[in-house]
Amino acid sequence: xxxxxxxxxxxxxxHKPTLLNDTPMHYCPGCSHxxxxxxxxxxxxEMEMTEKTIAISPVGCAVFAYxxxxxxxxxxxxxxxxxxxxxTKRLWPxxxxxxxxxxxxxxxxxTAETIHALNRAENITIIFINNAIYGMTGGQMAPTTLLGMxxxxxxxxxxxxxxxxxxxxTEIAATLxxxxxxxxxxxxxxxxxxxxxxxxxxxxxYSMQGKGSNLVEIVSTCNSGWKMSPEKANxxxxxxxxxxxxxxxxxxxxxxx
Amino acid sequence: xADQEITLMKGNEAIAHAAIRCGCDGYFGYPITPQxxxxxxxxxxxxxxxxxxxVLQAESEVSSINMVYGGASTxxxxxxxxSSPGISLMQExxxxxxxxxxxxxxxxxxxxxPGLGTIQPSxxxxxxxxxGGGHGDxxxxxxxPASVQEMADFVDLAFTLAFRYRNPAMILADGAIxxxxxxxxxxxxxxxxxxxxxxxxxxxxxTGRVGGRKPNIITSLELRSxxxxxxxxxxxxKYREIEEKEVRFEEFMLDDADYAIVAFGSAARIxxxxxxxxxxxxxxxxxxxxxxxxxxxxxxxxxxxxxxxxILSLEIxxxxxxxxxxxxxxxxxxxxxxxxxxxxxxDPDEVVDALKRSF
Amino acid sequence: xxxxxxxxxxxxxxxxxxxxxxxxxxLDVLALTTKEVNRKGYNFAHEVLADTCTGxxxxxxxxxxxCITVYRLKTE
Numbered sequence: 001x002x003x004x005x006x007x008x009x010x011x012x013x014x015h016k017p018t019l020l021n022d023t024p025m026h027y028c029p030g031c032s033h034x035x036x037x038x039x040x041x042x043x044x045x046e047m048e049m050t051e052k053t054i055a056i057s058p059v060g061c062a063v064f065a066y067x068x069x070x071x072x073x074x075x076x077x078x079x080x081x082x083x084x085x086x087x088t089k090r091l092w093p094x095x096x097x098x099x100x101x102x103x104x105x106x107x108x109x110x111t112a113e114t115i116h117a118l119n120r121a122e123n124i125t126i127i128f129i130n131n132a133i134y135g136m137t138g139g140q141m142a143p144t145t146l147l148g149m150x151x152x153x154x155x156x157x158x159x160x161x162x163x164x165x166x167x168x169x170t171e172i173a174a175t176l177x178x179x180x181x182x183x184x185x186x187x188x189x190x191x192x193x194x195x196x197x198x199x200x201x202x203x204x205x206y207s208m209q210g211k212g213s214n215l216v217e218i219v220s221t222c223n224s225g226w227k228m229s230p231e232k233a234n235x236x237x238x239x240x241x242x243x244x245x246x247x248x249x250x251x252x253x254x255x256x257x
Numbered sequence: 258x259a260d261q262e263i264t265l266m267k268g269n270e271a272i273a274h275a276a277i278r279c280g281c282d283g284y285f286g287y288p289i290t291p292q293x294x295x296x297x298x299x300x301x302x303x304x305x306x307x308x309x310x311x312v313l314q315a316e317s318e319v320s321s322i323n324m325v326y327g328g329a330s331t332x333x334x335x336x337x338x339x340s341s342p343g344i345s346l347m348q349e350x351x352x353x354x355x356x357x358x359x360x361x362x363x364x365x366x367x368x369x370x371p372g373l374g375t376i377q378p379s380x381x382x383x384x385x386x387x388x389g390g391g392h393g394d395x396x397x398x399x400x401x402p403a404s405v406q407e408m409a410d411f412v413d414l415a416f417t418l419a420f421r422y423r424n425p426a427m428i429l430a431d432g433a434i435x436x437x438x439x440x441x442x443x444x445x446x447x448x449x450x451x452x453x454x455x456x457x458x459x460x461x462x463x464t465g466r467v468g469g470r471k472p473n474i475i476t477s478l479e480l481r482s483x484x485x486x487x488x489x490x491x492x493x494x495k496y497r498e499i500e501e502k503e504v505r506f507e508e509f510m511l512d513d514a515d516y517a518i519v520a521f522g523s524a525a526r527i528x529x530x531x532x533x534x535x536x537x538x539x540x541x542x543x544x545x546x547x548x549x550x551x552x553x554x555x556x557x558x559x560x561x562x563x564x565x566x567x568i569l570s571l572e573i574x575x576x577x578x579x580x581x582x583x584x585x586x587x588x589x590x591x592x593x594x595x596x597x598x599x600x601x602x603x604d605p606d607e608v609v610d611a612l613k614r615s616f
Numbered sequence: 617x618x619x620x621x622x623x624x625x626x627x628x629x630x631x632x633x634x635x636x637x638x639x640x641x642x643l644d645v646l647a648l649t650t651k652e653v654n655r656k657g658y659n660f661a662h663e664v665l666a667d668t669c670t671g672x673x674x675x676x677x678x679x680x681x682x683c684i685t686v687y688r689l690k691t692e
Contacts, residue, residue: 001621001689001691003623003663003666005689006621006622006623006671006687006688006689007623007625007687009689010621010622010623010671010687010688010689011687011688011689012685012686012687013622013671013673013686013687013688014673014676014677014684014685014686015676015685015686016627016682016683016685017682020682022630024630024681025680025681027680027681028632029632029633029634029658029680030632030634030635030636030680031680032680033680034679034680034681034682035678035679035680038680038682050466050469051465051466051467051468051469052465053465053466054331054463054464054465056327063478066472066474066476070466070471070472071465071466071472072463072464072465072466072472072473072474073463073472073473073474073475073476074326074327074330074463074474074475074476075357075474075475075476075477075478076323076326076327076353077323077326077349077350077353080319080320080323080326080350083315083319083320083321083323083324083326083327084323084324084326084327084330085327086313086324086327087283087285087311087313087323087324087325087326087327087328087335088327088328088330088331088463090283090311090313091282091283091311091328091331091333091335092331092452092464092465095464095465112316112317112319112320113316113319113320113323116315116316116320187678188678189640189678190640190674190677190678193677193678194677229635230634230635230636231635231636231639234636
């Protein structure tokens with residue numbers, strides 16, 4: 001059996017989601033953003049919400065998310081995406097509203113907007129890409145940078161005495177009464193990607209069922225910022241990031257709300 | 258007619274009632290003196306149970322203005338209100354909205370600064386309202402009410418202009434207009450637009466790709482310099498059109514005037530009394546009251562400079578609008594400023610003294 | 617016994633040569649080109665052991681740029 005026959009007679013078992021358009025993404029080779037973009041696109045398609053989705057992009061590497069996923073987008077100021085999403089969802093309650101934010105955007109400059117939107121039980125989903133570094137501005141320290149980790153603004157490694165501790169926003173979110181579903185996922189293996197997709201789907205569904213706010217953190221790599229190959233970055237993430245940022249559901253109150 | 262009923266209320270309350278009545282879809286705000294009655298009145302009126310208007314107390318002015326940014330991005334009629342320090346915090350979001358060309362209403366009930374300043378009335382936000390208070394080349398459409406009636410009337414006018422030009426509009430009131438009680442005839446009720454109407458009227462809005470249309474993107478970002486220049490030029494052309502078509506002003510006893518006072522808001526009310534006193538002393542003086550501070554009535558000030566001997570800019574600040582008057586006058590006649598600071602409203606007699614000293 | 621035969625089609629112009637698909641493939645079907653590059657100058661993924669592909673789609677699932685389409689056919 002030739003390759004051509006398989007392609008001709010076989011079934012397509014994987015294809016780029018159609019909602020993810022053909023515009024080449026500006027992300028570095030191997031960047032986790034691309035995988036999460038695919039998952040978000042797949043979930044919107046599978047929920048048949050293309051015509052009812054309003055997404056909010058951040059400032060950071062994902063600022064141009066609106067160029068790649070073919071839904072309506074608002075491009076927020078740095079950290080303010082949850083405020084835009086709060087108003088949008090309240091004004092259009094039957095729309096699927098989510099933000100897509102990085103660690104600098106969500107856990108640093110936009111901490112107030114994030115915490116308060118989550119705690120107001122806004123029926124939105126926040127997708128939080130945590131790669132422990134500022135990617136777009138060239139690899140500076142993030143609020144989530146691990147102790148000892150070297151970045152452009154902590155070139156000798158993050159030290160408590162100089163920089164304080166890395167922030168676990170997702171753990172904080174899990175304590176808030178307004179949140180329904182809070183989870184931490186990764187996208188470095190097929191199994192992890194499948195779990196992350198289920199998590200995004202669950203969060204989106206809860207938001208449409210009016211059960212409150214949802215936070216899906218994706219522990220991610222930034223191989224350019226970390227100065228590693230994509231493969232090594234995945235390994236480094238498994239060995240270092242997961243120890244501090246434990247994967248799994250932190251809260252699922254979907255049945256109680 | 259119940260709609261025509263004359264009631265007595267504060268300027269801030271009039272803003273809230275007018276918002277509900279003009280079909281506003283959402284208010285997002287944060288308490289700050291001297292404008293907190295806007296949010297308080299809305300909370301007490303519960304419009305979400307009647308017109309369906311959303312009212313939300315945000316965690317900060319930064320969040321309020323970004324909620325307005327999000328709401329305006331969907332074509333809804335949304336607004337916020339604050340006072341000077343809060344408006345300073347909002348400037349980032351206002352710049353983004355001007356860049357993304359979004360219609361919205363921002364109410365600034367001014368108090369004295371700089372810094373935490375005072376909670377007493379002031380007009381010292383003229384610069385941050387009229388000159389594009391945040392980063393980038395932009396303008397807001399700025400309306401300056403001088404009565405509680407105008408507080409009520411300008412809400413609908415501001416929304417109309419904001420949507421006509423896809424540009425944020427501001428009602429720039431001072432603490433005195435916000436806090437004073439006056440009789441007011443509230444505007445008649447106008448229903449909120451339906452979602453279908455919004456989608457039709459605002460084909461640019463992020464409402465979801467209804468009917469499978471191509472995605473709508475609301476952004477102020479463009480990294481290609483050539484494209485960014487084109488966007489800026491288009492926005493500037495819009496500003497020139499607004500300057501051409503939307504200047505509003507009031508003239509008072511200018512026909513035979515030898516001198517003119519230019520004043521807005523509370524200062525214009527003081528000016529009228531000062532003019533009465535001055536005329537009783539044989540000084541022929543009149544008033545030009547800009548109603549739109551941006552676009553500024555430049556041509557009217559120019560015409561004034563052709564026929565009066567001097568112009569006094571009366572402001573409750575250290576002299577901000579006077580710069581625009583001088584730009585318009587181009588040195589043809591003397592232009593002086595008089596104002597009080599620290600939240601003090603000038604006394605009509607001291608304005609007359611200032612007139613005499615100035616010319 | 618029924619056997620799954622698979623085939624991958626890589627959008628080589630979209631591929632950035634990150635190598636994650638190569639690592640993800642359990643059967644070493646894919647590799648990056650060593651000499652040939654696409655218009656952006658990246659070495660790109662291509663099939664080197666096409667016969668062994670079962671169409672598990674691991675490569676396509678991990679591909680951050682959605683470059684890979686996977687086909688599968690059941691054979692006797």
